[in-house]
Amino acid sequence: MSYQLPGLSALTKPGLLPGFRVSKDQLTTIVPIAVAAALSTYLLTRYFSGQSSPKSKVNPSINKDSPKVVHSFDIEDIGNKAVYCRCWRSKKFPYCDGAHAKHNEETGDNVGPLIIKKRND
Ligand code: FES
Numbered sequence: 001m002s003y004q005l006p007g008l009s010a011l012t013k014p015g016l017l018p019g020f021r022v023s024k025d026q027l028t029t030i031v032p033i034a035v036a037a038a039l040s041t042y043l044l045t046r047y048f049s050g051q052s053s054p055k056s057k058v059n060p061s062i063n064k065d066s067p068k069v070v071h072s073f074d075i076e077d078i079g080n081k082a083v084y085c086r087c088w089r090s091k092k093f094p095y096c097d098g099a100h101a102k103h104n105e106e107t108g109d110n111v112g113p114l115i116i117k118k119r120n121d
Pocket of ligand 1: 084086089090095100101111112113114
């Protein structure tokens with residue numbers, strides 16, 4: 001006794017590969033399978049890469065062995081101007097090194113630094 005899923009018999013009909021002639025019956029089987037495979041691959045890739053997930057991580061690489069990354073500065077030590085990274089891509093973190101520009105270009109994001117400066121009175 002053999003059982004075949006409805007529509008899969010179309011895949012065994014002659015003419016599927018030689019000359020790439022595909023009948024309408026075969027197409028109605030192939031297209032949904034291809035769409036399901038492509039969609040599954042896309043969703044699994046997004047899920048496992050952690051990208052575009054509402055729970056994705058902000059920090060990709062800085063002090064990952066620490067449970068929390070915290071920096072503290074005395075206001076007197078800042079000087080006239082300090083530029084702090086908010087994109088978590090700077091090689092000089094917590095200071096901005098301009099890496100946000102590449103991140104924004106690659107992702108369509110719009111992050112930029114926090115600039116603290118003394119007012120010129
Ligand atoms: S490098 Fe991160 S905000 Fe500039």
